Amino acid sequence: MTEVVEVPLPTVQEKITIGNPNDVKASEGSFQLEKLPFTYDALAPDLSAITLESHYGKHYLNFTNNLNKAVLGTELENLTIEEVLKKLDINDPVIRNNAGGYYNHGLYFKCIDSKKTGEPKDTLASTITKDFGSFSNFKTSFKDAATKQFGSGWLWLVVDKTGVLQLTTTQNQDNPLMPNAPVVGFHGTPILGIDLWEHAYFIDYQYKKKIYIDAFFNHINWNVVSENYQATFKK
Numbered sequence: 001m002t003e004v005v006e007v008p009l010p011t012v013q014e015k016i017t018i019g020n021p022n023d024v025k026a027s028e029g030s031f032q033l034e035k036l037p038f039t040y041d042a043l044a045p046d047l048s049a050i051t052l053e054s055h056y057g058k059h060y061l062n063f064t065n066n067l068n069k070a071v072l073g074t075e076l077e078n079l080t081i082e083e084v085l086k087k088l089d090i091n092d093p094v095i096r097n098n099a100g101g102y103y104n105h106g107l108y109f110k111c112i113d114s115k116k117t118g119e120p121k122d123t124l125a126s127t128i129t130k131d132f133g134s135f136s137n138f139k140t141s142f143k144d145a146a147t148k149q150f151g152s153g154w155l156w157l158v159v160d161k162t163g164v165l166q167l168t169t170t171q172n173q174d175n176p177l178m179p180n181a182p183v184v185g186f187h188g189t190p191i192l193g194i195d196l197w198e199h200a201y202f203i204d205y206q207y208k209k210k211i212y213i214d215a216f217f218n219h220i221n222w223n224v225v226s227e228n229y230q231a232t233f234k235k
Contacts, residue, residue, distance in 0.1 A: 029068025
């Protein structure tokens, strides 16, 4: 007689060890990571800890390290990331992809909050109403444009050269600060961006991108977006 003992399989939580975003450090160089003000699991279940750890601790980190290597010893090394993007030669794929990826992800992580933050207030709220008709119209337009973006890319809320808020999409790691990069919409200064690459949502939602867009919208840090908007007045 052989005794059979059933051993329970480990749960997903037991199999996977989630790290701490504070432990993620870029290589020494001109550009460093935007710090997350919350833990990887703080946005669950809307965005899982696994997704955030991969997105922040791998994708964003990789763009940062690659950019630091690419600018080392060049005239770009001592510039701000905005200056790098505005001087960008779009025929240089290394700088284009990594400078774009660094800036894009920095803005993305800066503009999300662990809490569900509701709606913008004060000046930003009134400007959204003026330029889109209402916050409800903006919300519908934002989600619709993000859902329709085909393939890997980004949707941006930008302040155009006349000071008007516009929605703009770009492919890959391009953004509206790159003067010669193609955009659908307007070039300008981004104050909010949503990552529409599959790595931002596939673990949680597979091909249901629209659900990810809804989840992201619920966690927009409107205080930061408002600060970004106010900062455009000084430029």
